[in-house]
Amino acid sequence: MNEITDKNLPTLERATLGGGCFWCLEAVYQQIQGVKSVVSGYAGGARPNPSYESVCTGVTGHAEIVDIEFDPQAVSFRDLLEIFFVIHDPTTLNYQGNDHGTQYRSVIYTHSDEQAKIANEVVQELEDSKIYADPVVTQIESAPTIYPAEDYHQNYFQQHPHQGYCAAVVAPKLAKFRAKFKSLIAPQYA
Numbered sequence: 210m211n212e213i214t215d216k217n218l219p220t221l222e223r224a225t226l227g228g229g230c231f232w233c234l235e236a237v238y239q240q241i242q243g244v245k246s247v248v249s250g251y252a253g254g255a256r257p258n259p260s261y262e263s264v265c266t267g268v269t270g271h272a273e274i275v276d277i278e279f280d281p282q283a284v285s286f287r288d289l290l291e292i293f294f295v296i297h298d299p300t301t302l303n304y305q306g307n308d309h310g311t312q313y314r315s316v317i318y319t320h321s322d323e324q325a326k327i328a329n330e331v332v333q334e335l336e337d338s339k340i341y342a343d344p345v346v347t348q349i350e351s352a353p354t355i356y357p358a359e360d361y362h363q364n365y366f367q368q369h370p371h372q373g374y375c376a377a378v379v380a381p382k383l384a385k386f387r388a389k390f391k392s393l394i395a396p397q398y399a
Contacts, residue, residue, distance in 0.1 A: 219280040221245060224289050225252060225318035225352050227272035228297030229305025233379050234275040236366035237296055237386045240398040243283025248276045249358040249365070252318055253350070261359055267310040274318065276355050284393060286324055290317070290331045295389055296382045299335070300343035306378060315345075318352040325349060 228234055231249035238247045251259050254270030264271045277289065297305055299315045319325040328349045335345050357363075366379045387394060 219282055221278050222281050222286065222324075223320045223352075224277040224279060224286055224324070225274055225320070225355060226277070226289070226293050227252070227274040227314060227316040227318075228293060228299070229273070229308050229313045229315075230374075230378070231273040231275050231358065231362065232365045232375065233296065233305075233382045234293075235364070236375075236379050236383050237292065238275055238277050238289070239364075239367070240383070240387070240395055241279075241284055241289070241292070241390075241393050242395040243280040244277055244395070245280065246278040249362045250274055250276055250356050251312075251358060252276075252353050252355045253316065257354070258356060261362065264312050265310075267312055269312075271312060271356070272314050272316050273312050273358075274316070274355065276357075287327050287331065288393060290328060292386060292390055292393070293317070294331070294335060294347075296386055299332075299345045299347040300341045302346045315347040317347060317349045318355075319349060320352050325351070 226234060235247050235249050238244055251264050251271035252274045253272045256263065256269040259269045259271050263269050297315060303311050303314050305313050317328045319328055332345050332347060366375050369375050
């Protein structure tokens with residue numbers, strides 16, 4: 210009898226990113242090879258167990274985020290960040306497109322010293338390359354408590370691709386990702 214041991218399973222890592230509406234980020238990260246799960250949620254505020262309605266008011270301090278579980282042997286944290294900086298504008302403080310408020314801030318919540326180092330390096334590389342006319346305002350912080358969003362927010366784009374916001378905002382970001390990062394698309398989405 211063959212026994213599966215932990216050494217046969219990949220060691221997964223987490224990445225937690227906020228860059229505007231979590232539906233946009235979720236739709237992209239779900240299609241990446243090596244990503245095992247993507248959970249839309251809230252992080253960075255003081256209120257425990259926030260609701261979508263309370264986060265939308267901007268008073269909770271929470272950002273809309275995606276919490277990603279990934280296999281670093283298949284996709285690196287750096288790859289995830291490079292995608293992150295292509296699919297949102299890291300130079301706008303507390304808004305993305307028509308979404309305004311601290312809940313839409315650009316933030317990287319790190320789960321290790323190594324992730325913090327890589328995040329700071331990537332931001333510095335962006336600044337040095339002058340890709341953006343304005344400074345990068347993405348916050349880099351240690352991961353706080355992460356609260357999953359309500360069930361109806363999970364897999365939102367997959368379930369509602371023709372909904373107005375999804376068609377007008379999420380779909381173009383997904384297309385931008387797919388055009389630039391073809392080699393990272395999981396086979397089932399290629």
